[in-house]
Amino acid sequence: MGQPERIAVLGAGSWGTTFAKVLADAGNDVALWARRPQVAQEINETRCNDSYLPGVELPERLRATDDAAEAVHAAEFVVLAVPSQTLRENLAGWQPLLPADTTLVSLAKGVELSTLKRMSQVVAEVADVPMERVAVVSGPNLAKEIAAGQPTATVVACPDEERAVALQKACFTSYFRPYTNTDMVGIEISGACKNVIALACGIAAGLGFGHNTMSSLITRGLAETARLGVALGADQMTFAGLAGLGDLVATCSSPLSRNRTFGERLGRGETLAQAQEAAHGQVSEGVKSCSSIRQLADRHGVEMPITDVVHRVCHEGLEPGPATAELLGRERKAE
Ligand SMILES: NC(=O)c1ccc[n+]([C@@H]2O[C@H](COP(=O)([O-])OP(=O)(O)OC[C@H]3O[C@@H](n4cnc5c(N)ncnc54)[C@H](O)[C@@H]3O)[C@@H](O)[C@H]2O)c1
Ligand SMILES: O=P(O)(O)OC[C@H](O)CO
Incomplete structure (x- = not known):
């Protein structure tokens, strides 16, 4: 060609x-x-x-x-x-x-x-x-x-x-x-999931948390993204690449990210409707994808605790404070 x-x-x-x-x-x-x-x-x-x-x-x-x-x-x-x-x-x-x-x-x-x-x-x-x-x-x-x-x-x-x-x-x-x-599966699952993790990082920023929290969310977010991807047939190595870790870091860290910014508004106490109004029609894909990804994970028996709480903050009225406590209070486990 x-x-x-x-x-x-x-x-x-x-x-x-x-x-x-x-x-x-x-x-x-x-x-x-x-x-x-x-x-x-x-x-x-x-x-x-x-x-x-x-x-x-x-x-x-x-x-x-x-x-x-x-x-x-x-x-x-x-x-x-x-x-x-x-x-x-x-x-x-x-x-x-x-x-x-x-x-x-x-x-x-x-x-x-x-x-x-x-x-x-x-x-x-x-x-x-x-x-x-x-x-x-x-x-x-x-x-x-x-x-x-x-x-x-x-x-x-x-x-x-x-x-x-x-x-x-x-x-x-x-x-x-x-x-x-x-690796279409790995690339696409990475791109969809990082928006949800960026919402979580935004929520954490809105609550006033700093880099340790962001880094913990990014790393554990990558772990749950890779778990889902591998269950769907992706190559584990894809998640360490540009579309995996690369995009996750950029989106979770940048004030230019609409998903992160949207999450920050939720973390500061705005409602979903208020955050949507402030977005002026620009898309924050994670707000909808948190629900479909959560369902996909359920279907394949994959645990995605961060995605689960983001879904519940966005759509089931879970407050950001208790959501944080819930994530930290999960059963202790090996990395
Ligand atoms: N903006 C970025 O930095 C970026 C980077 C990489 C990937 N993406 C992805 O690209 C996709 C598009 O994002 P974007 O940033 O261009 O979004 P955007 O909100 O800036 O633009 C969406 C475009 O789609 C059009 N559109 C057509 N039908 C529509 C409908 N029914 N409802 C709403 N809009 C409709 C709109 O008119 C608009 O031109 C998203 O999936 C996003 O995750 C965005
Ligand atoms: O602005 P966001 O949050 O949709 O992110 C844009 C891009 O996907 C970053 O790679």
């Missing part, structure tokens, strides 16, 4: 716009689909997506449209950049438009409520394509830092190694370094 000439990115939020910029900076012609026509118009006229990435100039090779058919026309890669719980519905609408043999790339980090499927499973099912045509991108990738050109690495995973390499080539720039992987 040579350098792709056309790539579609469907979803012009923080990460969709940023990843579209990366692809354009890598030399591709990128069509970015925005749900709202005024966002597409603003990007084309001002080279800026002010609602999501204020102050970031977007390259000329990136053009925006609100017409999904126009965006995906003859695209070698179709990148799906919408929130995980909306992916099924959005993709069902796009499915008839998809070019034959295009690689479908999911950027979403979540586990679907009700079906408990990973995003690649949702994509393969709804687009009616074999898993070999589905790829994911996941890593320590806070959109605003990448949009500012700060150096970072990531993982592009696909069961078909040749497609993974083609995607790696398509998004390789001087500031964005992608590594390939074929």
Whole structure:
């Protein structure tokens, strides 16, 4: 496969716009689909997506449209950049438009409520394509830092190694370094679970706790993430990589993380509704994924104590203080 000439990115939020910029900076012609026509118009006229990435100039090779058919026309890669719980519905609408043999790339980090499927499973099912045509991108990738050109690495995973390499080539720039992987389960479980652990870290920060607490949550969070992943067939080593530990550390530590920020509001005593209002419609995937991941863990007999208390704080009225006491008071055990 040579350098792709056309790539579609469907979803012009923080990460969709940023990843579209990366692809354009890598030399591709990128069509970015925005749900709202005024966002597409603003990007084309001002080279800026002010609602999501204020102050970031977007390259000329990136053009925006609100017409999904126009965006995906003859695209070698179709990148799906919408929130995980909306992916099924959005993709069902796009499915008839998809070019034959295009690689479908999911950027979403979540586990679907009700079906408990990973995003690649949702994509393969709804687009009616074999898993070999589905790829994911996941890593320590806070959109605003990448949009500012700060150096970072990531993982592009696909069961078909040749497609993974083609995607790696398509998004390789001087500031964005992608590594390939074929462990879809490990990469996707890492990406979904780190949002929940970031909520826990945010809650702890909101309660006034410091680095020892964060570090304990990150480390035990990684342990429960790996337990679930391995039960689902992942390679244990994936969790020590960029999409595992790398993304977990970035998301749990950064004030740019929406999940961590959301958790901090809960820890300070705000209700779920208040924290949601403050997020101004931007997605904190962990708030929903804590429930689906918890159910997935139950189904496979895996203990995920941090995920369990995050779910109960978010959805069952458990207060952050007693949640902390409950985690610390669990039965003593070996590491
Ligand atoms: N922002 C980041 O730093 C980042 C980095 C890596 C991965 N991700 C993941 O990428 C996915 C998208 O995140 P984002 O940051 O671009 O989110 P966002 O909230 O900034 O943007 C979401 C985009 O999806 C569109 N959309 C389409 N249908 C929608 C619907 N029914 N409801 C809401 N929005 C809808 C919105 O218009 C918007 O353009 C998430 O799964 C997130 O975890 C985000
Ligand atoms: O802002 P968050 O919490 O959705 O995290 C963004 C990215 O997933 C970090 O890699």
